Structures are given as structure tokens and as C-alpha cells.
Amino acid sequence: MDHDPAVTDLSALGGFFVLRTGAPPDGALPTLAEAYRARDAGVEKEVYANPVISRVRRVARSVRTPEPRVAASIAHLGLAARLWSVALGAAALHDRVPDLDPRLLRWDAEASAPDELWLTEVRTLPAERIGEVVREGHLVPLAAAIRAQLPISARLLWGNAASALMGAVRQVERWALLNGRPEARVRARALAAELFTHPELSDTLDPETYRRRSCCLYYRLPGGGLCGDCCFDRPPGRT
Template sequence: MDHDPGLTALSALGGFFVLRTGRPAHGEPPTLAEAYAARDADVEQEVYANPVIFRVRKVARSLRAPEPRVAASIAHLGFAARLWSVALGSVALYGRVPDLDPRLLRWDADASAPDELWLTEARGLPAERIGEIVRDGHLVPLAASLRAQLGLSERLLWGSAASALMGAVRQIDRWAAANGRTEAASRARAAATDLFAHPTLTGTLDPVTRRRRSCCLYYRLPDGGLCGDCCFDRPPGTRSRRGPRA
């Protein structure tokens, strides 16, 4: 990472792993620290007033979500995947994790990956700090914001965080196998094993199948269906389900 301050190597893993560095190309979006703290309800037209709720409403319009809770769940899952991907991808390729302090990371809630996130100062930290950086620095305050404003279940949110982490691991595995980088996959899996041992993620996935034990509500979208790791065998209301509802 010290020899790649622009984190350009991450692009090989896919667009979700890319993190822009320096100053944003257009405007000055708020930091994630400001986004997590925002509670302004009048956000229909102003992306910077409350970026979290703005993103939820954007997802709701795009996916025709039937209720805010569904859109919030899908938005959270995507954002958790972005954060885990950037951090775990860095561990895999550099053996270090970027300092993603919410005060350093700017977020344009109206943009899509990879242009929504900008790290104003790139510096590497020990890989062992990935949980502190992503889980404690981002997922905890993001969950608090969504629970306070939209009443999402804590169990649902941590289930989605676990699913997003496992998704990043699988993508790194695929890339490593295709490119002969087994050491990168090993670093990512070792970091993920430690992360899953933390109380917030322990028990969120089935230890054998890696299917989650809660539902992200994607099936409630029009023609949404089930995710590959869903706790249900079929959408609720059709036939028997495998696990509990969120």
C-alpha cells in the first residue's frame, strides 16, 4: 500500500473493491462521520442533508421497494459490501488495511460504486485492525442511524454485514484462483475468520452452508426472489421456509 498510494491494485478485484483517493472530482460531499450523525428529515431533494436517508430513498425509487424498511435493508447490504470489499481487498493485496476513519472518507450518496467514496488521505494500518476500522468505525454507527430513523432489526443488519463479508471473501477467492494468488486469498480468509469470531457476527451464518440466519427482505421487492445465501428455501407465503424471518 505504501508503494501504491492511489490503491490502484484494488481495481483488479472488481469495481466494488475500488476506492478513490484524494479530493472528489465534483463538489465536496460530507464525510461518513457527518452522514452517520445526520437526523434531518427533510432530505427529498438535498443529498447532503441526510445522506443515509437520501440513499435509502434513492434505492426505493430504483427498485420500487414497497416500504422504506425494505429499501433501507438493501441499501445497507450494498454499503456494507463496499466497506468490507475495500478493506478486505487491501488486506489480500497489500497485507495492510487503509485507514477508513469516517472523518477521512467522503460519501456522495447520489453516486454509485466506485465514485461514491473518496478517501482524502490514504495511509496503511496493520491488517489486524480491520474489525476496528470497518465494524466499529462504520457498521456500528450506520446501524445506529438506520435503527433510529427506520427501525431496522439489529439482527437483520448484522446478518447482512456477515453476508457482505462472505461475499467479499468469495470474490477474492475467485480472483486469486484465476490469477495464481493463493497467498492473497489466504490473507483474506484469515482476516475473515477473525472477524466472524467477533460477537456481532458469531452465529449470523450457518457454519456449514454459510447461509445467513436472517433475511435481508430482498424477496419483498417486485420479482425480487431469494438471495443465494438466504435463510429461506422459498419466499415466505409460498411454501415452508428453512430459517427464521428477520
């Protein structure tokens, strides 16, 4: 187990910020790089050949939805939130981000946070590389892996990414206020502002209210309502 402070003190920020390090209990877990490459395995093949689709199916069972694209959106939002939280939390606290190279990050598609991610080697990068680490390293190939198998729009997935990023920012801000760490809040806000200038994220949220401009489909769950940043004022009619 590694004890680099860039990751070991992230638990103070909340469960989504925790990153396990070292070898996972099950050494057979795939890396996220392998999970992203499995997009060519096909939806109907053995689920263990495609961890991303396995995760979508697990979420579908958990939230009791028969709609694969709804489960895919929720699964994507959860993983995006984990990745942004770990990276932004470390950047806010230490002005460094862990290198979340998909080849170093093992993923248990059947587990939930914080036990689904294991970083096998801890090394850090300058905070300003957070976009490269999360957006390019994970969100681009993750979206490709999901969209290769399921009919879900890229706009929705980038909306999820934006919502997850703002959720991480707000949590860092709450923690910083309670713990007298104003510099952490400043770093988080500055990094997020820069990240939102990227073409894929720049038009995903209303700049005044931070409400989404796309829907994550949560309202389509049994008993589902609207998220706090939903683009709708009331759940749309279902067909």
C-alpha cells in the same frame, strides 16, 4: 490523486473493491462521519440534511419498493459490501488496510460504486485492524443512523454485514485462484475467520453452509427472489 499500491490495484478484484482517492469532483460531498451524525436530522426533513436517508430513498426509487425498511436493508448491504471489499481486498493483497476513518471518506449518496466513495488521504494500517476499521468505524454508526430513522432490526443489519463480508471473501478467492496468488486467499480467509468470532457477527451465518440466519428482505422487491445465501428455501408469503 494518491497512488498508494494498497488502493490503486484493487480494481483488479472488481468494481466493489475500487476506492477513489484524493478530492472528489464535488468538494461539497459530506464525509461518512457527517452522514452518520445526521441521524438526528429526522426522516421528513430536507434529504440533503441526512445523506443516509437520502441514499435509502434513492434505492427505493431504483428498485421500485414502497417499503422503506426494504430499501434501507438494500442500501445498507451495498455500503457494507463496499467497505468490507476495499478493506479485505487490500489486506489480502498487501497485508495492510487503508485507514477508512469516516472523517477521511467522502460519500456521494446519489452515486453508485465505485464513484460514491472518495478517500481524501491515503494511509495504511496493519491488516489485523480490519475489524476496528470497518466494523467499529462504520458498521456500528451506520446501523445506528439507519435505526434511528427506520424500523429495521439490528439482527438483519448484522446479517447484511456478514453476507457482505463473505461475498468479499469469495471474490478474493476467485481472483486469487485465477491469478496464482494463494497467499491472498489465505489472508482473506484467516481475517474473515477472526472477524466472525466477534459477538455481533458470530451467529449471523450457518457455519457449514454460510447461509444467513436473517433475511435481507430482497424477496419483497417487485420480482424479487431469494439471494444465494438466503435463510429461506422459498420466498415466504407476503402480507
